Amino acid sequence: MNQGTPKISLKLPAVSNWLVLLLIACVLVSIGLGWVVKSILILVGFLLLTPVVAFFGLQWWLKRNLVEGNCPVCQYELTALNQTQCQCVNCGELLKVEQGIFSRLTPPGTIDVTAVEVSSVQQLED
Structure with missing residues (x-):
């Protein structure tokens, strides 16, 4: 299609990949990696403590x-x-269940009556 435009292709040897990684490592070392290590330790600590806190909280x-x-x-x-x-x-x-006590769930206006058993042996005294 575009026959007049040349294609640019960089074929670098495998050593150049290692040089790029080494350059990135040097930049990170010069900036300081303490924050990365601290962040990883905080994350690991958080992941270890969360289940323990959740267990005792539950x-x-x-x-x-x-x-x-x-x-x-x-x-x-x-x-x-x-x-x-x-x-x-x-x-x-x-x-x-309210305030630790089970009670019947009745519609509003319903009067709940507790029956009391009376012995038939008792007689009325005059």
Whole structure:
């Protein structure tokens, strides 16, 4: 196509690649490599400490937010997170967990009544 334009091609021997690398190394050494080494050490330290901090942080969070108690309907032992809603696996009752206590999840306006068993042996005294 462009027959009049000559192609420029540099074919340098393999030694020139090593000279370029040596020149880059000399420039980096003259600038100082302390910041590179410190950055790598900080990164490695961060990568080693992050899982440890996450492990202990998760344990602390679970101790504060994991609630164990009984279902108010069937007394089945449950475990749930604080400030959540769950369903009893035994009776299927919808429950909410507030301040570490399981309570029934009822629509607004519903009055929850606790039945008290009265013995029929008692007699009224005159």
